[in-house]
Amino acid sequence: MKSKHYDVFVIGSGIAGQTVAKLCSENGLSVAISDNRAFGGTCANRGCDPKKILLQFSDLAHKSNQLTGLGIKKAPKISWKDVQSFKKKFTKKIPKGTENSLSDLGISMYHQSPKFIANNKVEVEGKHVTADYFVIATGKIPRPLNIEGHKFLKVSDDVLNLKKVPKSAIFIGAGYIGLEFAYMLSVLGCKVTILQKDSEALSQFDSFLVEKLVKSLKTKGVEFIFNVDVKSIEKLKKNFKVNYDSEGTLKSIKSRQVFNTSGRIPAIEELDLSLASIEANDTGVEVDFYLQSTTNPLVYACGDVSSKSLPLTPLSGLQGYIVAHNIIKEKSKKFENPLVPSNVFTQPNLASVGYSESEAKKRYKNIKIYQGDVSHWFNAKKSNEDAYAYKILVNERTDEIVGAHILSPEANETINILTLAINNKITVSALKKHIFTYPSYTNDLKTMLKD
Ligand SMILES: Cc1cc2nc3c(=O)[nH]c(=O)nc-3n(C[C@H](O)[C@H](O)[C@H](O)COP(=O)(O)OP(=O)(O)OC[C@H]3O[C@@H](n4cnc5c(N)ncnc54)[C@H](O)[C@@H]3O)c2cc1C
Numbered sequence: 001m002k003s004k005h006y007d008v009f010v011i012g013s014g015i016a017g018q019t020v021a022k023l024c025s026e027n028g029l030s031v032a033i034s035d036n037r038a039f040g041g042t043c044a045n046r047g048c049d050p051k052k053i054l055l056q057f058s059d060l061a062h063k064s065n066q067l068t069g070l071g072i073k074k075a076p077k078i079s080w081k082d083v084q085s086f087k088k089k090f091t092k093k094i095p096k097g098t099e100n101s102l103s104d105l106g107i108s109m110y111h112q113s114p115k116f117i118a119n120n121k122v123e124v125e126g127k128h129v130t131a132d133y134f135v136i137a138t139g140k141i142p143r144p145l146n147i148e149g150h151k152f153l154k155v156s157d158d159v160l161n162l163k164k165v166p167k168s169a170i171f172i173g174a175g176y177i178g179l180e181f182a183y184m185l186s187v188l189g190c191k192v193t194i195l196q197k198d199s200e201a202l203s204q205f206d207s208f209l210v211e212k213l214v215k216s217l218k219t220k221g222v223e224f225i226f227n228v229d230v231k232s233i234e235k236l237k238k239n240f241k242v243n244y245d246s247e248g249t250l251k252s253i254k255s256r257q258v259f260n261t262s263g264r265i266p267a268i269e270e271l272d273l274s275l276a277s278i279e280a281n282d283t284g285v286e287v288d289f290y291l292q293s294t295t296n297p298l299v300y301a302c303g304d305v306s307s308k309s310l311p312l313t314p315l316s317g318l319q320g321y322i323v324a325h326n327i328i329k330e331k332s333k334k335f336e337n338p339l340v341p342s343n344v345f346t347q348p349n350l351a352s353v354g355y356s357e358s359e360a361k362k363r364y365k366n367i368k369i370y371q372g373d374v375s376h377w378f379n380a381k382k383s384n385e386d387a388y389a390y391k392i393l394v395n396e397r398t399d400e401i402v403g404a405h406i407l408s409p410e411a412n413e414t415i416n417i418l419t420l421a422i423n424n425k426i427t428v429s430a431l432k433k434h435i436f437t438y439p440s441y442t443n444d445l446k447t448m449l450k451d
């Protein structure tokens, strides 16, 4: 068998892997990168970006629904076929564009999953490849649901590629992906039901705001069934039947499509990590603060697949950057849990940054809570929105914001202002001195923070 050696071998060509490969190559190292799917990773090919392209049409439909009878006479007719073609204009270019940008830097490419055969050796495309460092950046994949009929389940990739909006759909799991897609299809006329295993959706978010989001999604036609244990799926003539246990009673529900949105797990199965002494579990490849494997120092892991990441694109990029620096100069950069805003792209958006109420109360002696339902404020009223609310947590001693949680049509943007404020320790009184545009959701922050 042929053999080959590189300074760095990266597995996975998403934002994390690409960042490592490019930085290492730009710093004079010989680099190879492999992917067993189209190059470019989840976010650009089958995640954030195509999702946002599709969602904007649902946002348009939603906005028009809100204003029907108030100026809108007829809702815009959306051609899903054209929407899909528009989306493909973006996604189609990603794999080739990614490969070109890597080959321009002289990076070698492999189109297969490598398998570790020793601590510093993989087998890939019929070659034995050794490297000074291996980087695992393989991301996450949908969590398999081991139930009867699981083969009928579709996943997020399938939602993004739907040829038409189905008449009805069931989502198993009320997390980010379930809620965003449930909202997306529901406002386009699909009858959506969400089956959630416990008593609340989006458990990572503030329950005061999640309740309001759930209520708002219900008015858009999304049905929520909580505390269910999904047992099996059957194929009928046109529909699928999902059988589930609801507090001791066996029930069933039918729909045209059933999507598994019950979470994502590290993509490590194909790598034979144990043959290279690499420790990994449900949270990912075990790494220290340098993102170096705790059990094999020749290996780093970054992005969604690392045990130290939250599965969000900006964090994967940051981790790739850190790994590249540590390869170029050993232990030169640490991953020190940065402040990470995140947003659920439903309408309204649910956004969050910093501590939750319970975390803040544990960490600080006196927390001041600014909280309210402000659906009666001008910004919400002008577009006939039914939900607008917030919870902002302030350390009373320093007057600094330590956590912010916003439910509003533009929370994905407003949360960035709050991120800036927290990162720069801007006090509430200093923030209120700024002049912001009017009318704007950012300007509302000043009223939210009134005593
Ligand atoms: C539907 C959806 C919507 C999302 N929306 C958002 C959003 O709005 N905002 C946000 O911040 N995040 C969002 N995310 C999460 C975001 O996509 C990820 O956090 C990000 O893409 C992770 O980047 P990564 O480089 O770590 O992994 P990935 O982008 O997943 O890249 C990993 C690469 O490794 C490859 N790979 C896997 N196994 C192997 C193997 N054995 N051998 C070789 N290659 C392999 C994969 O094919 C892939 O190309 C979304 C995710 C999904 C699924």
Ligand SMILES: NC(=O)c1ccc[n+]([C@@H]2O[C@H](COP(=O)([O-])OP(=O)(O)OC[C@H]3O[C@@H](n4cnc5c(N)ncnc54)[C@H](O)[C@@H]3O)[C@@H](O)[C@H]2O)c1
Binding pocket: 145, 172, 173, 174, 175, 176, 177, 178, 180, 195, 196, 197, 198, 200, 201, 202, 203, 228, 229, 230, 261, 262, 263, 264, 310, 311, 312, 342, 343, 344, 345
């Ligand atoms: N807007 C964004 O930034 C965005 C969007 C999509 C995904 N993401 C990232 O991707 C990650 C994965 O998202 P996700 O939605 O797949 O996972 P998630 O962890 O957010 O949600 C999974 C949901 O499924 C539920 N669940 C689990 N098993 C179940 C079962 N057997 N039956 C019914 N419900 C079940 C969980 O309780 C949870 O509510 C997120 O954590 C996020 O970091 C981010």
